[in-house]
Amino acid sequence: MWPFALPAVLINVAIILVPAVLTLAAAFVAWDGVGVPAWAGLSNFQRMGDDPVFWSALSNNVVWTLIFLSVPIAMGIIMAAALLVAPRGRLIVQSIIFLPRILAVAVIGRIFQGMIFSPATGVLAWLNGHGLSLSDPLADPDRSLYAVAAVDIWHWWGFLAIVFLAAMRQVGIEQIEAARLDGAGFFALLRHVLLPGISPTLTLMLILTVIWSFQVFEFIYIVTRGGPAYGSEVLATLAYRHAFLESDVGQAAAVACVMSLFGLCATAVYLRLQVRGGQ
Amino acid sequence: MTEGRWARAFALGLIGLALFVSLLPIALSVLNALKTTTEISLSPFALPATAQWRNFATAWRNAALGSSLLHSAEVVGLVIVMVCATAAPCAYALARGKGRGWRLLTFYFMATITVPVQLYLYPLYFGFAKLGMVNSIPAVALIYTAMGSPFAIFLLRTYVLSIPYELEEAAQVDGARPWQTFFHVVLPMMRPGLLTVAIIVGLNTWNEFVIAVTFLQNDSTVTAVVKFYNLTGQYSTDWGEMLAAAVIIVLPVVVLFVLLQRQFIEGMTAGAVKG
Numbered sequence: 001m002w003p004f005a006l007p008a009v010l011i012n013v014a015i016i017l018v019p020a021v022l023t024l025a026a027a028f029v030a031w032d033g034v035g036v037p038a039w040a041g042l043s044n045f046q047r048m049g050d051d052p053v054f055w056s057a058l059s060n061n062v063v064w065t066l067i068f069l070s071v072p073i074a075m076g077i078i079m080a081a082a083l084l085v086a087p088r089g090r091l092i093v094q095s096i097i098f099l100p101r102i103l104a105v106a107v108i109g110r111i112f113q114g115m116i117f118s119p120a121t122g123v124l125a126w127l128n129g130h131g132l133s134l135s136d137p138l139a140d141p142d143r144s145l146y147a148v149a150a151v152d153i154w155h156w157w158g159f160l161a162i163v164f165l166a167a168m169r170q171v172g173i174e175q176i177e178a179a180r181l182d183g184a185g186f187f188a189l190l191r192h193v194l195l196p197g198i199s200p201t202l203t204l205m206l207i208l209t210v211i212w213s214f215q216v217f218e219f220i221y222i223v224t225r226g227g228p229a230y231g232s233e234v235l236a237t238l239a240y241r242h243a244f245l246e247s248d249v250g251q252a253a254a255v256a257c258v259m260s261l262f263g264l265c266a267t268a269v270y271l272r273l274q275v276r277g278g279q
Numbered sequence: 280m281t282e283g284r285w286a287r288a289f290a291l292g293l294i295g296l297a298l299f300v301s302l303l304p305i306a307l308s309v310l311n312a313l314k315t316t317t318e319i320s321l322s323p324f325a326l327p328a329t330a331q332w333r334n335f336a337t338a339w340r341n342a343a344l345g346s347s348l349l350h351s352a353e354v355v356g357l358v359i360v361m362v363c364a365t366a367a368p369c370a371y372a373l374a375r376g377k378g379r380g381w382r383l384l385t386f387y388f389m390a391t392i393t394v395p396v397q398l399y400l401y402p403l404y405f406g407f408a409k410l411g412m413v414n415s416i417p418a419v420a421l422i423y424t425a426m427g428s429p430f431a432i433f434l435l436r437t438y439v440l441s442i443p444y445e446l447e448e449a450a451q452v453d454g455a456r457p458w459q460t461f462f463h464v465v466l467p468m469m470r471p472g473l474l475t476v477a478i479i480v481g482l483n484t485w486n487e488f489v490i491a492v493t494f495l496q497n498d499s500t501v502t503a504v505v506k507f508y509n510l511t512g513q514y515s516t517d518w519g520e521m522l523a524a525a526v527i528i529v530l531p532v533v534v535l536f537v538l539l540q541r542q543f544i545e546g547m548t549a550g551a552v553k554g
Contacts, residue, residue, distance in 0.1 A: 001372040004461065005384065008369035008428050011361075015425035016391050019399035019406065026402060033405040079297055082290035093294055095540050097301045102536050102543065104486035106508040107525045108304075114518045115307040121319050121518050123307070129322070158301060162544060163551045170552075186286040200553035208393075215395040218488050222508065236397050243401045244493075256397040267393045274389055274550075 026253035033249045044254035054255065057226075057233045060145055061262070064234065065213035067146075069206060072153045076160030077202075081190045083165050084176070094165070097158030105155070109222035112151045113138065141231030144224050148232055152219045160205060164198055171197035204273060210266040214259055235259040312522035319518050334523035342524050343498070347506035350416060350495070351485055354502060357420035358427065358484045359477045366428045367473065370435035371465050388429040396426075396489055404493055414500045422490050427480040434549055438472040439465060478539060479546040485532060503528045 027044055031037035048054050079097065083090050100108065116122045119136045128134055137147035171194060179193045195202070217236035220226060226233035226241065235255055243252035311319050312334055314327040339345065373385055403422070404413070412418040442465060450460045491502045501509070507528055511521045536543050 001376045001381075001457070004368035004372035004457075005376075008365040008432065009384065011365060011421060012388070012391060012425045012428060015403065015422050016394060016399050017387075019402040020394065022402035022406075023398050033401070033408070079293060082293040082297075086287050086290040086294060093298065094544070095536075097297055098540075098544060099305065099533070099536070100301060101547065102482060102486075102532055103305075103529055104488070104504045104507075104532075106488050106504045107529055110507070110511050110521065111304050111308050111525060114521065115304055115311065115323055121311075121323060123303075123323060125320075126323055154300070154304070158297075159547065161297075163548050166548060166552045186289050189286070201551065204551065204553055211393050215397070217397070222488065236395070239397050239401075243404075249401050249405065252401050256395070256401070260395055260398045263393065263395060267390065270393060271386065271389055273553075275386065 023253045023256055026250055027257045029250050031249045032247040033243070034247075037250070040250055044250045047251060048254050048258070053230050053233060053238060054235075056230060057235050057238045058258075060232065060234050061214055061216070061259075063145065064149060064216055065210055067149050068153075068156075068209045068213050071149075072157040072160055073202075073205065073209070075153070075157045076164050077190070077195070077198075079157075079161040080164035080168050081186065081194055083161070084168050084194070085186065085189075094162055098162055099158070100155045101159045103155070105218045106222050108151060108155055109219060112154075113223060117147060138224055139228060141227075141229040143231075144228060145220075145232040148219050148223045151223060152216070155219075163201060163205065167198040167201035168194050204270075207266050207270045207273070211263045211270060214262040214266075308522045308525055311518060312526050314519050316517060316519055331519060334519045335527065338520045338524040338527065341520065342506060342510050344503060344506065344524060344527055346498070347501050347503040348528070350500055351502040351504070353416050354420050354423065354491075355481045355484045357417060358423040359481050361420060361424040362427045362431050362480045363473055363476060365424065366431035366476065367435055367466065367469055368461060369428070370432045370469075371439050371461055373432060374436045374439035388432055391425075392429045392433075400489070400493065407494065413494055414497050416495070416500055419490060419494050419500075422494070423480075423484050423487065426490075427483060430549075431476040431480060434476055434546070435469055435472045438469045442468050475542045475546040475549075478535070478542050482532060482535075482543070 026037070028040060028042070029037040030040040030043070083093060114121055117124055117136055117138050119125050119128065119134075124134050124136065137143040175193050175197070176189065179189050184192065215236060216234055217240070220232050220234055221237050221240065224232045226237040236259060239252045239255040239259065242248045242255060307323055310326070311323060313330040313332070314325075314334075315331055318325065318327055373381060373388075376384075407413050407418060446464055447460050450464050455463065486504060487502075488504060488508070491505045492508065495501050495505065507524055510524070
């Protein structure tokens with residue numbers, strides 16, 4: 001049977017495993033990506049620890065994780081319950097809230113810059129013309145991270161709603177009807193019947209959220225490039241900056257290793273769940 | 280009963296709000312793609328005096344979208360073929376293989392699904408640069424194949440597991456070699472799974488940004504999404520033309536989604552729902 005697996009394994013090892021091991025090694029050398037790497041010991045990690053941008057990037061990753069563990073998950077659960085209670089036209093509603101998920105991030109990013117947040121052409125401009133006075137959140141170091149998170153939530157939450165709806169539909173209809181007959185309202189039904197019913201799915205989504213939140217790159221790089229004034233910088237955009245703008249691959253590798261370490265803990269939990277569920 | 284009615288009214292209100300939020304940015308993009316720059320800056324919500332279809336023509340010409348769309352299509356085609364060709368036999372082997380080695384390989388592929396691109400991107404880039412493989416569409420297709428195949432392998436493996444083993448046994452008794460069994464018994468049963476894999480891998484490849492922006496930098500290889508990204512910026516002024524380009528890039532994906540929603544949603548939520 002091994003020859004059947006060989007091509008996929010070879011490609012995967014050459015593209016992912018070997019470079020990943022090289023990244024671990026590169027974290028301990030000084031290397032510009034072109035010349036000969038020189039042993040640097042722990043100096044890449046030392047410089048990282050001394051860099052205030054590293055610490056603010058790390059804390060931005062933590063904030064991002066907390067946002068995504070709460071806001072889109074709550075939106076997804078509530079929407080799934082709403083679609084369960086009011087199922088008319090469910091297929092069309094599902095397709096529409098899923099639609100943002102299939103659009104290219106680069107396109108979504110530009111659309112939000114121009115049509116939502118822009119103080120010249122966006123919804124923000126329109127609101128300002130109608131009595132409000134809002135400034136562009138993408139130009140504000142204190143708010144840019146939240147503004148980018150809003151864009152990612154718009155892209156992401158419909159997917160969660162559909163996953164949770166599928167899980168809720170596995171909860172017995174008798175249970176739901178029984179709760180209804182007991183006079184349970186929307187939130188009582190959600191709390192006592194639906195949430196316990198979807199807890200395995202919810203756990204998996206929470207773990208994946210932690211894994212992905214420490215990897216977040218695209219939305220931030222496209223919308224703010226980590227700015228302004230590093231306000232929305234995260235570990236992934238910082239590593240990318242080190243590697244390709246500063247030609248400091250050793251430093252980039254060190255940041256990438258730290259970043260992977262956070263995801264690794266969540267990945268360990270994820271693998272245990274998957275192996276138990278998949279076999 | 281009144282309780283139930285309230286719950287339903289509340290749910291309908293939420294659904295209405297969700298539809299509005301999901302559609303607003305998309306509707307604004309389509310609407311403003313048909314307006315002049317002056318009209319857009321007056322109000323994003325106003326209708327155009329006359330629909331500016333020429334925004335699409337200028338976007339197509341100025342952005343040289345034709346050639347970049349062609350590059351995207353080339354990468355997508357290559358990746359779909361490579362993922363299907365390598366993941367299908369591998370899924371068969373993983374489903375049927377017994378013992379420690381196979382368990383380890385399953386574990387390895389699961390781990391690569393969650394590994395961050397950043398953990399292998401930098402040595403990969405500078406390695407490819409040394410080998411002269413930057414700005415090469417087949418080289419990038421190879422990267423996407425590695426990234427997409429673990430997902431494909433696990434999806435296709437469930438199809439193999441659903442094939443009654445007696446079917447394979449019967450083929451073996453008739454003297455079929457393993458690869459004959461694979462082609463004549465297993466592969467036909469995988470066909471719906473291969474369609475889902477092609478859709479999801481194709482979609483991800485069409486939309487992909489990090490690898491494309493890093494590895495395909497010149498005009499003879501750049502993909503549509505990266506071309507769009509390079510031509511536009513946070514402080515762009517020509518939003519009508521830009522949004523027209525956005526619509527052109529997104530349209531093939533949306534059309535396919537409308538036609539094959541079930542496969543899109545099933546493929547993207549595969550493995551997410553735990554019972």
